[in-house]
Amino acid sequence: MTDATVVAGLGWPATGGVVAIDSATGERRSANGWPRISGTIDPTGGPSNLEREISVNAGDRPAEPAASTHGRSAADLAGFAMAGSLADMDTPIAREAAVALMAVGRRTAPMPKPDQTRIMVVANQKGGVGKTTTTVNLAAALAVSGLRVLVIDLDPQGNASTALGIDHHAEIPSIYDVMVEETPIGDVVQKVEEIEGLWCVPATIDLAGAEIELVSMVARESRMRKALDQHLQSPGVDYDYVFIDCPPSLGLLTVNALVGGDEVLIPIQCEYYALEGLSQLLKNIDMVRAHLNRDLAVSTILLTMYDGRTRLAAQVAEEVRRHFGDTVLKTAIPRSVRISEAPSYGQTVMTYDAASSGALSYLEAAREIAERGASGSTHGETIHG
Structure with a gap:
């Protein structure tokens, strides 16, 4: 030897x-x-x-797609990466590099502007289904695509404020002042430094006591609507989207959000428990629509924390799509470590790792929402549980 x-x-x-x-x-x-x-x-x-093989077969291979290829899904991007010569040269790394390259082009593609401001309430009384994560990442995805977006944090935990890098300690003017003290939203809104075109109304711990204080107030259910209407009519204020992040309950704060919004976006975790209680949420939405806000409708349902390796996730997704039809976005948000890590750095996944599967998925979901808005198909019939 x-x-x-x-x-x-x-x-x-x-x-x-x-x-x-x-x-x-x-x-x-x-x-x-x-x-x-x-x-x-x-x-x-x-x-x-390998170099010899690439040299011989180069003429038989399809041209590698340009980074500016738009209008494709995240799955398409991965498919393009597989088709190029990079996939042959270095299987895992080159595919990720190709996807990342196309994600940059996809990320900068403009999204259609709605004809008027869309006020979307992100609600689900069950905790841990991805309400706040969905709110901040959809807002960021729309903002990086050239739209103007306002996030209203209506959860006393203030997690949306944290994810957007906004201070929300007790002394900071917040949504509590708007709801209880009738402070104009323009006096408490803060610009998100990391992302152009994104603003946030923070929540502080004071909001935890707001439900009790609101009980004795006149027109307690419509205080959010009044504040929003005044803000949107102010000179120089022009938002394409307003997202209201609700607490995990069906109390007065959530009712205020439902009265103040035009559309409801319901994140549904791809697990069995996430389906329990959904009918009660839909009944509450119907009640608000019947008595307080006739224009309210469930326009969007988003599947979150989808794990394609489990049969349960596929079954839950299939059941939700069968029951709710086209209201469910085609894009599902996968379980992603990057999505979980981003808030600890005061960022959304769009700025933390723009080429990750989580960022691409939220970008695709945001594009679906924007395209539905441009086509005028956002207000369907009320869904009954």
Whole structure:
């Protein structure tokens, strides 16, 4: 047996550069036990087998798509990455690089503007289904695409404010002052520094006591509507979208949001418990529509925390789509570590990792919402549980 120095060409882990060679048969096997190496680089500096193959077959391959390819889904982007020569040269890294490259182009593609401001209430009385995550990431996705977006944090926990990097300690003017003290929204709104075209009305812990204080007030259910109407009619105020992030309850704060909004967006976690209680939310929406806000309608349902490896997630998704039809967005949001990490840095996933699967999914969901708004198909019939 003799030794020869070679470099692995098919992605096997490095073996220190030494491969055992049988002088009689010429058979090569790694001294560390890795499978036989069939794609090697000549020690003299000649082209590798892969380079030769790419050189010979280049004319037969489809042209690699440009980074500015728009109007495609996240799955299409991954498919394009697979089709290019990068996918052949370096399987895992090149595919991710191609997807990231196209994500940059996709991220900067403009989205259609609605004819008038769309006020969307993100509600679900069950906690942990992704309401706040959905609110801030959809808002960020629309903003980075050139639209003007306002996020109103109506949850006393203030998680939306945290994710957008907005201070919301007790001394900060907040939505509490708007709801209880009738402070104009323009006096408490803050600009999100990380993203152009995005603003936030923060929530502080004071909001936890607002439900009790609102009980004895006149027109307690319509205070959000009054404040929003006044703000949207103010000179220089021009938003394409307003998102209201609701607390995980069906109390007065959520009722105020439903009265103040035009559309309801319901995030549904792809697990069985997420379906329980949904009928009660829909009944409450019907009651608000019948007595307080005739224009309110459930326009959007978004599947969140989708895990394609489990049969349960597929079954829940299928059941939701069967029951709610076209109200459910085609895009589902996958479970993603990047989505979970982003708030700890005071960011949305759109700025934290714009090429991640979570960012691409929220971008696609935002595009669906924007295109529905441009086509005038946002207000359907009220959904009954």
